[in-house]
Amino acid sequence: MNEITRRAALGATLALPLAAPALKAQGLTRLRVSVIPVLDVAPLHAAIAQGYFREEGLEIDTSTTAGGATGLPGVVAGQFRIAFTNTVSALLGVREGLDFRFVAAAVRSQPNPPDTMAILVRKGSGITNGKGLEGKRVASNTRNNIVWLRGMAWIEKTGGDWRKVNAVEVPFPQMADALAGGQIDAGLFSEPFVTAALQTHGDKLERIGWFIQETAPNSSVAHYVAMKEDAERNPEIFERFARALAKGTDWVNARLGQPELLELISGFSRVPVARLKDCAFTVYVKQITEAEIAEVIATMTKFGLGGRYPAPDQLIFRTAKA
């Protein structure tokens, strides 16, 4: 073997392990997924970290939008193949003629307290139920989403008239200050903001209810959606996505309350682990039932978001069905 061939052989041997992952990566299908940095997307990040998507030949590129609601419009525009979104917003899109399909399950509310969403008021305000909130300012992060809907349902259930409540929009990070400062009279909080508010403003604020769990235990909160056309044309991609995500859900469910899970969540949300320790979690699920979608549509209809909705059976793509 002369010098040149020996060098070439050596070079090839060294390059091979480097080239192998690159070759493998070429075979991966890249999926862009819109997410929000909340506890609910832990299974997705777990599945990425554990390599479950890679095993299915998928490369997940998450795009986190903390503030704006670019998820669903991004799916319509083709910027994302999949978006994590609350069930109400997805259904409202469907009502407006956008062909969304639920392609994978994410989270449901807890059957028993504590739950991830809680309604907080100022201590000493004397407000304990929906009746006391009539004529008062109640904040949700956005109108006409799951937080708003369940908040209104809680007000109705606890003796108030939701139409007499002055609903305002305040982003989650500002809610505790707005409530403590008297700009609003009640806030519909989601974790980790519930824990943060009670830790930092514990002397001024108190929780008067878990508004989702008390009005709709085990109910639909948020899932992953895609466009119907895309799902029907490329079903195998969504099958692979749902399979890998389900493994991520199993990984998360096996580690609830454990440091390993808190580290993972802290990694993508940047919420300090010390705060996550005290947070209530949602129920991570792998399937979407027709009953849960029907329940959300019924509740939406009751609170002024009615309209012509397709049958729940049609809205759930087979990858998310039981």
Place this chain on the structure above:
Amino acid sequence: MRRPTSGFWLVLALFLLWEVSARTGMVDSPNWPPFSQVLAALARDTLSGEIPLLVGSTLARMFAGLAAGTVVGVAVGLLFGASRLATRVLGPTVELVRPIPIPAIIPPLVLFLGLDNGMKITIAAVTAFFPVLTNTAQGLRAVEADQLAMARTFGVPAWRRLFLVTLPAILPYVMAGLRVALALALVTTVVAEMIAGEQGVGHYLVLMQFAGRAEEMYAAVLVLALLGYALNRGFLWLERRLIGWFFATGRDG
């Protein structure tokens, strides 16, 4: 070294007020951390390399947009100067589009250009385009007719007149437009990052806000303040070097 000016002392006093108001509970909120903790967070994320990387990516997008917007702005400005027809046809559109606040067009731009560099660079470019365009047009009107006539008399061809007479003459005006564009482009680039995608200082700021980490959020605000200040100072320095002759003649841009 020069003695610190009184303005410098005011900045220090404000930082001190910040520290005291947070420590004594004058402002009682976790969203108002002491200044020293903000500095600590800034140092931590700067040393870890995270903030320098974010600043670099934000600046890269901003400058790419600025460059594109400036080139197109000067070109369209020259076209306006050269052709009455172009002014008549394009003028009203430009006047109609110019006052639209750039952040208002970010969501529709997401639809066409996505969430990444393409959209954000376009935003910076559109921001830079209008001030550069209007200043180029203004500069063209100020080019001395005698200079052009003289060049023509000496038989200097049109394209050389452009590079030897017109462009140097309008440079101070373009620079003035660019200085406005620079400040605005930093704002719009960061706003675009806050609204969409996972890039740059803007995204970091919103992520930290939602993570309840006020120290890091204010660290990002401080970074942006320093960045804006440094860009302006750097620009002034560049301006003096490039068009010192213009100021030497006693005019100002």
